[in-house]
Structure formats: structure tokens, C-alpha cells
Amino acid sequence: MTPTDASPPGLPESAQRPVLFTDLDDTLFQTARKMTEPVCASRLAAEATNGHHSYMTVSQAAMTAWLLKATCLVPVTARSTEALSRCRIPFDSWKIASNGAVILSPDGKIERDWSHHISRLSGEAEAGLEALNAETAKHNAVERFRHWIVREEGRPIYFCVKSNGEEAWLDDLEGFLRTLAGEQFVYHRNGNNLSFTPQGISKRAAVAHLIDIRSEIRHGIILAMGDSLTDLPFMQLANMMMIPPASQVASAIGKE
Template sequence: MPLRVGVMTPIVFSDLDDTLFQTLRKCPDEGDGLKVMSTLLDGSPSGYSTPRQQAMLAWLSSGRLIPVTARSTVVLARVDIAQAPAICSNGGCIVLENGGLDLLWHDRLAEQARCDHAVHDVHRSLTETLDDEMFRHWVVAENGLPLYVVIKSNAGSTGELAELAEHHRALVPTGWRRHVNGNNLAYMPGWLNKRHAVGYMIGKIRAAEPDRPILGVGDSLSDVGFMDLCDFAIAPTGSQFWRAATSNSDWLS
């Protein structure tokens, strides 16, 4: 059914990976109607959406869709989705509607970073004894500002990452957060948060359009922070977020 003229469409802050698309391994076995949504640096496919996800994306895009992603701006460019506005690198970079960077936001984070442990120093401490045949790791940065540490298992072993995360417990600076989801282990300083970036953008939206509904869409526990700021929240069933939300429910039998 087409939208009626005059209906106020929502602002949609949405995570991408494992929300609107995922790797082929995570897709349903039948795999019919899959669409390539993201590619690797060499151009090979890396993410696919199911027909239902494609319909969901089309529905969300009837409003103003704003990606909120751990992907950097460079990696977001390899996703088949509107690129601006967007929140990238777990809140470390805001892309304005005209495609430029929000330098006020960048400068705010840079000032906070100067008062904390250097990200590269933390990266070195966490990875200097790692076996490079088992793990790959790097620092995500935007516009010259180091933001957070990523570690992945070369074998795709979530068990190896869980053990590594426990080993790191004593090495992580106070105030830093650890996020584990699938084959992804990330360490983020307290000043870096999707919630902070979304809150900053919502403040601007509310000033201009106080009654416009805002939706938050995400799959992981790290998305809860920004989804909590929205009027309504949507999560894929079967996601990390949904498993946590339903783990002690008496209403699923």
C-alpha cells in the first residue's frame, strides 16, 4: 500500500551487518533470491540480503535511513546502500547529508581522545604476543583519528576469540568496553559509542522536527545504546540482541 500524501515518514537509524544483510554462511540454506549487498576490497561478494531483508530495507528507506555501523567510511563505500548521512566506525565519524564529514563531531572526539589512553598503545599491548597465523588485527581510524581495536580469528573461531577476550581482561584500560559478536572482537574507549553519535544527531533532528518518529534497528548488544534513544526499536529475531532479550522469558513456550 503506497504512503498517503502528508504522512510523516520516520527517521531510521539502522545497523547494517547481520541486520540488513549478512555473510553467505549465515543466510538460510535455501538461499533463493539473495542479493549481493557488500563486497570485499577485491570486489568479491561479502554480504547478502534475503528477499525479506530486501523488502525491509525498501520499507525503511521510505523514511530517511541513516546507517549506524562499525564499518569505516571506506568500507561503507562497498555497501549497496545510501552513503549519506551516516554514522561510521562505531560513532567515530558522522557523514553529513552532503557527503562531507561533521568536523565539529570529529574535533569533539579528538579532544576526548587526548585525555585517554592512546588507541595504538592499547592495540600494541593487546596484540604484541598474538600469533599472526591465528589472528588478524588492526586499528580503525577516521580522518587521522585512531578510534578502536579490532581482532578477528583467521579460522573464524568464536571460541578462540572468547578465550582471547578473557586473557585480555587485565590488559584493557579502565573505562574501555569490549564487544564480542561472531568473529569480531573489538575494544573501544569510553568516548567512542554509537549512542553518543546518534544522540548528537537526534538533538539536531528534534530541534527541526520535534514530532518526527525515530526508529532504531540493530542486532547486537552494542546497538542497544543507540536504539534506546529512539522512539521505537526493531531487532532481527535470532540476533545477539534478541537472544539476550528473550533468554529468561517465560512467554516463549
């Protein structure tokens, strides 16, 4: 079946481009300290409120420019909608933020059916998220960590922790936080990120919902790209998956 045959009749040519669901951080760009080449202001990818901005390499910038033309590029990110708004890449289609808690339409509106669904899950997880945050605070007397609950529309979505020094400091928190989180939360650890997301809120669930409600996506070619093990579930909804060569997924494969 050719791409044209796979697309419903009557759609504009742009709708027939493959849809590429892509993670952002450590896939399309990374913070300056992870750059393998000098940072360049013209390749600024995302501004950070703490000044630790993210940049693209020369090859990432070239690839992103090509992807913006060749595909319908849909970010699928743990970034909140606020943090996503600080990204400089001109995404002009759907967007998925906050680990799948928010789906934004091409004109920037929140997808309401999904928002109502997430609202219920958020309510069920609120006490657990507050407990994770409070316990971390008890172990942070000398501020080795920064930690917070990511919120959307005033609702708690997921809990995350970052080290203010060595990434390995997160080892001191991981064990008891995982015990406290139990089965109610999905654990994620990659680099300086440790997070706990309520079961049911996920990048995969959001991508699946978007595919379900948009026939032009469902009937077309779907590609996916990401660096983390926790990206794999949403990537497996695609016809083809892509991973950065230096990534958590690539390292895991290399261990086999």
C-alpha cells in the first residue's frame, strides 16, 4: 500500500506526510553540559528558567529542519506545557506534554476529552504525589536536590527530582521513593531525572488517544523517536522506531 493509498481521500497534501511522534530532551537537543561540541546561540533549542539552556548540535539542527519539512512533527515530552512553550523549534501540529497528561491541538487548545480523563487520574494520585514530595523534602536538608510536582491546569500530574550535584546522588533517594510509590506510579530514571508518574498517565496513552481520534494520523504512516526506556511504549505504536545512538535505549540494547 502506498502512502497515498493509505490516506483518506480529500486531505491536503500536508496531511499525507508521515507523522513523527518525537521525544525532545536528549533526542532532538540537550543541555549545554551534555553537548559534544561548542554551543552556538543560533542553535538554541529551549530556554531554561535557571539559565541552563538546551541546544542542538549541527547535525541535530540539520535533521530537525529536514524533519519539519518532511514530516508532521509531534513532540511527545515530559515537559510541562509551560516548559514546552520555551522550546524554540517551530512545532505547528499537535503536541503532547507532561508525560502525556496534556494534548494540545495545532491551534494550541487543550483536547478536552483527554483533559477530563486525566483529571480523574490526577485526583486519584494526588495524595501519593504529595507524599513523594514531602518525603523527599525530609531527605533534603542541605538542598542536594530540587524536586517538585509538575502541574497542569492546577492539577498535580507527576513528581520529579533532579540532583544539584552528582547524578549518582539520586541513588540515595531512589530506593525509598520506589518503595513509597509502590505499584501506583511508573518510575523513570535516566541521567539526572528521577520521576514518578501515576499509572494511566503516559506518553503511550496520549499518543494512542490522538491516533484514535484523528483518522488522518491513523490511516497514514507513523514514525516515532526517543532516547529513554520509558519512551519505548509510545514508540511501539509507530510503524518504525528511531533512537539516538548515544542514549539509554541504545545502551540497553548494547548490553544484550
